[in-house]
Amino acid sequence: MPPDTKTRILDAAETRFAEHGYSATSLRDITTLATANLASANYHFGSKSALLEAVIRRRVVPVNNERLRLLDELEAKVGSGRLDVEPVVRAFLAPVFQTTVESGFREPKFMQLVGRMHSETNSDFRDVFLRLFVEVGKRFGSAFSRARPEIEAGEVMWRLHFMIGSLAHTMVWERYVGEMLAPPARDRQELLGALTRFVVAGMRAEGVQSGETGSAAR
Amino acid sequence: MPPDTKTRILDAAETRFAEHGYSATSLRDITTLATANLASANYHFGSKSALLEAVIRRRVVPVNNERLRLLDELEAKVGSGRLDVEPVVRAFLAPVFQTTVESGFREPKFMQLVGRMHSETNSDFRDVFLRLFVEVGKRFGSAFSRARPEIEAGEVMWRLHFMIGSLAHTMVWERYVGEMLAPPARDRQELLGALTRFVVAGMRAEGVQSGETGSAAR
DNA sequence: GTCTATATGCGGATAGAC
């Protein structure tokens, strides 16, 4: 257990937000788990939503920085040459699975939190998260458009969303799949591999064909 | 506005659960929107979680029935022959986009609700939803395994999750993407088409290659 | 910085008149 109260509260909040979501978690619950006094949460963070913001920032900023770093590296390497889909997908997905981006990541709580950040549409949650995500979204959108120039830009953006959705859903439900379907019981790297294969293939798919619509083949 | 109070409450609850989620929505908010008395919610449904269950059932049961019907039809058609990935994907995705499965679907509220049902892990929400989803999950898992027999069963199950994630995330965020990325402004059928292309390609991807792991190519 | 105590309001649920 971390020594200072502020960090303990941050950790406890992360755990509970990941498990139950923002609205369903009370400060009482958080401070109890943190073995801290109820009032200390407001003393250190000011309000519940400010605490949420601190929790998100602590995790998202390093992951997004790592994503951008990998993308920079990749773009520098290929120069003005051809940009392949696969390394771009990896640059986006891998940092989430990487437990050592910054010291202190405790699995699998963090994975769930990331998943929830993408799926939660509570306005407090969303506002904070969107602010932190805009740059990454734009950079990766451009990178995928460059890797798949034949695909219309709008469809590329949707594919970015599909990728995020696959990632987020996997993170959130990872520990519940056993209740729902036979648990495949993979380790993290295998899961990242499976997700990468799926997304890379999706990104490489042909765009809409002439004459075809979404309701075709029915 | 529907005539009877019970339906109005159901509609209002659906709207608010879709917009803000279960925990963040109060019965007061729901009954006000429904122009009904606070006490009437408990009179008609017994409790908040029972209301949630009614909301989910009303929408999920017809969609899942339609999914199973399409899959039955497909399996009957191909008999013991080859089962292609694409129509299975379509059988899963299309009923969600079909606004006329049962009369009374009001877009795009319903799409958001479906998205939330897949992403919400609040235990009330999850329990109800899992119960309704188990059969569909198993049937489609088997169908995909049959369509992609070379892929290990565990990976097929994960791909099913990836598909659900893409779908759910798209539903939940459809109306927010404008805040986040340039809005592609597609219509529903185009969106279904884009999602189908992505998922079909993902499902058709090769499985893990010998010697490769998820952390490869880094 | 940490605690107790408390202000203040919203939450779900229900009793009981009509």
Place this chain on the structure above:
DNA sequence: GTCTATCCGCATATAGAC
């Protein structure tokens, strides 16, 4: 079936002693 009024617990937040 629908209403008012209310119970009662839990929520966030803060005041103020130590």
